[in-house]
Amino acid sequence: MITFYPGPSKIYPQVEGYLQDAYRSGILSMNHRSQGFMDVLKETMRLMHAKLNIPDDYSIYLVSSATEVWEIIAQSLTIQDSAHHYNGAFGKKWFSYASHIVPQTSGSLFPIDQTLPYHLFEHENDTARAEFNRERLRTYEVLCLTHSETSNGTQIRMKELAQIRSMTDALIAIDATSSLGGVVFDWTLGDVWFASVQKCLGLPAGMGIMVCSPKALEKARKVNDVLRYNSLLFMHENFDKYQTHYTPNTLGVYLLMRVMEQVENIQEVGVRSEKRAKSWYSFLENETNWQSLVQNQATRSDTVIAVKCDLESIAEVKKAAFKAGITLGNGYGEWKNTTFRIANFPAIEDWEIEKLKDFLRS
Numbered sequence: 072m073i074t075f076y077p078g079p080s081k082i083y084p085q086v087e088g089y090l091q092d093a094y095r096s097g098i099l100s101m102n103h104r105s106q107g108f109m110d111v112l113k114e115t116m117r118l119m120h121a122k123l124n125i126p127d128d129y130s131i132y133l134v135s136s137a138t139e140v141w142e143i144i145a146q147s148l149t150i151q152d153s154a155h156h157y158n159g160a161f162g163k164k165w166f167s168y169a170s171h172i173v174p175q176t177s178g179s180l181f182p183i184d185q186t187l188p189y190h191l192f193e194h195e196n197d198t199a200r201a202e203f204n205r206e207r208l209r210t211y212e213v214l215c216l217t218h219s220e221t222s223n224g225t226q227i228r229m230k231e232l233a234q235i236r237s238m239t240d241a242l243i244a245i246d247a248t249s250s251l252g253g254v255v256f257d258w259t260l261g262d263v264w265f266a267s268v269q270k271c272l273g274l275p276a277g278m279g280i281m282v283c284s285p286k287a288l289e290k291a292r293k294v295n296d297v298l299r300y301n302s303l304l305f306m307h308e309n310f311d312k313y314q315t316h317y318t319p320n321t322l323g324v325y326l327l328m329r330v331m332e333q334v335e336n337i338q339e340v341g342v343r344s345e346k347r348a349k350s351w352y353s354f355l356e357n358e359t360n361w362q363s364l365v366q367n368q369a370t371r372s373d374t375v376i377a378v379k380c381d382l383e384s385i386a387e388v389k390k391a392a393f394k395a396g397i398t399l400g401n402g403y404g405e406w407k408n409t410t411f412r413i414a415n416f417p418a419i420e421d422w423e424i425e426k427l428k429d430f431l432r433s
């Protein structure tokens with residue numbers, strides 16, 4: 072069975088050997104405050120900086136999931152105003168979780184075929200609204216964006232993020248759960264980037280990654296949230312010593328280290344993702360009767376491709392795919408019954424893509 076599910080997704084085949092190595096190395100029985108564990112954590116963080124081109128002054132934390140990071144941002148980085156711009160189910164869920172924690176939370180939906188700057192400011196002849204949006208943006212405390220909206224296959228491009236960054240002093244938090252490790256980021260355009268390992272990193276589910284700018288840490292000191300086990304300041308104190316704020320998923324940390332050793336620099340990985348994504352979109356357009364859910368090329372994701380489909384044929388295609396030994400991603404949220412999704416994650420091999428293309432052609 073080959074899988075194109077966008078999380079949990081295909082893991083690197085090398086993980087089988089890494090599991091054996093983990094057992095044999097003795098790390099799995101080690102105390103998480105021992106030198107042995109600390110060495111593994113230190114090396115994992117060094118490799119992440121190196122392979123993902125994370126700036127030296129950005130710090131990395133390992134947590135239990137991306138969902139947990141939604142709460143950490145609301146608890147440890149937000150005093151009273153959390154602003155969410157979203158176009159799909161994950162962004163909406165984040166907004167909903169934040170609204171239970173932060174006194175003033177605003178959520179604003181934008182269409183999947185519009186870039187965020189276009190939607191906010193470049194709208195033809197609605198200058199009053201554009202001006203209102205500009206002013207709101209300027210005064211945000213924390214701005215929450217979803218880089219790759221896994222539910223509908225959209226993505227925010229770095230040049231749009233740069234545009235937004237230049238218009239506000241807000242802390243910018245970016246859910247990059249289904250793109251971190253697959254797409255090149257300009258890390259300086261965000262203050263908190265986060266993801267989980269079961270998507271572009273090709274690892275078994277069960278760990279989240281949080282990357283913070285110096286500005287985010289400065290804000291954490293100001294908020295001074297010390298009430299929770301996962302308060303960012305408490306996490307930082309521990310990770311600063313290559314320790315963790317609770318007994319960690321040691322196996323997950325070890326596997327992350329090994330996969331980070333194995334992968335090429337994100338620059339190369341990103342180019343390949345982009346090339347494969349282009350090929351997927353043109354394939355759908357030119358060689359099948361299917362259509363990409365997202366019609367605007369500027370908002371199409373490089374890592375999750377949502378394919379539009381009517382209600383009858385969707386059940387059919389999934390059943391036939393299953394018979395052919397292929398798992399497709401189900402639709403999600405609002406698009407549950409009218410799309411299927413194809414993960415375009417780095418662990419997926421060319422022959423697997425060819426096999427799915429052959430299947431979709433027929």
Ligand SMILES: *Cc1c(COP(=O)(O)O)cnc(C)c1O
Binds near residue numbers: 138278
């Ligand atoms: C998968 C996903 C999440 C949830 O990740 P967990 O690790 O399961 O918490 C959040 N946001 C996006 C965009 C996702 O794709």
